Amino acid sequence: MNVADSRDQALSLVTAALNHADLAVKLSSLKQAKDILSSLDSSSAADLFPYVADLQRSPHTLVRKFLLEIIEDIGLRTIEHSSVLVPVLVAFLRDVDSDVVKQSIVTGTHFFCCVLEEMALQFQQHGKVDQWVQELWIWMVGFKEGVFSIALQPGPIGIKLLALKFLETYVLLFTSDNVYYEKFEATRGSRRTFNISWLSGGHPMLDPVALRSDANRTLCVFLDMLQSASSLPGAVTITIVNCLEAGFSTSSSACL
Secondary structure, eight states: HHHHHHHHHHHHHHHHHHSOOOOOHOOOOOOHHHHHHHHOOOOHHTTTTTHHHHGGGGGGHHHHHHHHIIIIIITTTTTHHHHHHHHHHGGGGGGGSSSHHHHHHHHHHHHHHHHHHHHHHHHHHHHSOOOOHHHHHHHHHHHHHHHHOOOOOOHHHHHHHHHHHHHHHHHHHHHOOSOEEEETTTTTTEEEOOOGGGGGOSSSOOOOHHHHHHHHHHHHHHHHHHTGGGGGHHHHHHHHHHHHHHHHHHOOOOOO
């Protein structure tokens, strides 16, 4: 099957996943579409991303969760074409189903780290940052703010725990000069690690001083939350303590 035929078949399957009345058919169609998208080159797969993103309208939780699987599997491997998919992660932070929200935080965390690394490396290696990365970073900032709100507001414990873990990752990324986040980048065949020291020579969009300051403010918010621990579930309190322990071990923050 040539590329055009594969693309047409994938589009037909995505359409079936959105419009068919039978949930089993929807999920089967999505699985087949995912397999085809995985076999296409990044540019050909990206042609279908607007249709894939449209699956966020589905009233079925399993379809929306499968959409997140596609975004993580396909989107991260074609990150330069993912500007249509990333807004779904931000939108799903407000989903009515807790499982969708949790998966959105997990997938969004991976995207956040990947986009951050790409932002830093592009400027470090080429002296400029492509427009598509800048656009993704703006969405990632919105994602971070959305997760921050979830961490502070009352809600399901499982969602709150994942929100806190994301914020711990955020703090460690911007307060530690040691290697913290490691990820195997399958499409490039190498493991890449972000380090705040990469920004020491300056960056047009990433201000290390401002990022460290914001990370330190996040630590102070954790501390404020801990002071009201008597009103928090035990699992949340334990997670906050762990976040503080990890954060203060790498930060010079002083919270009054």
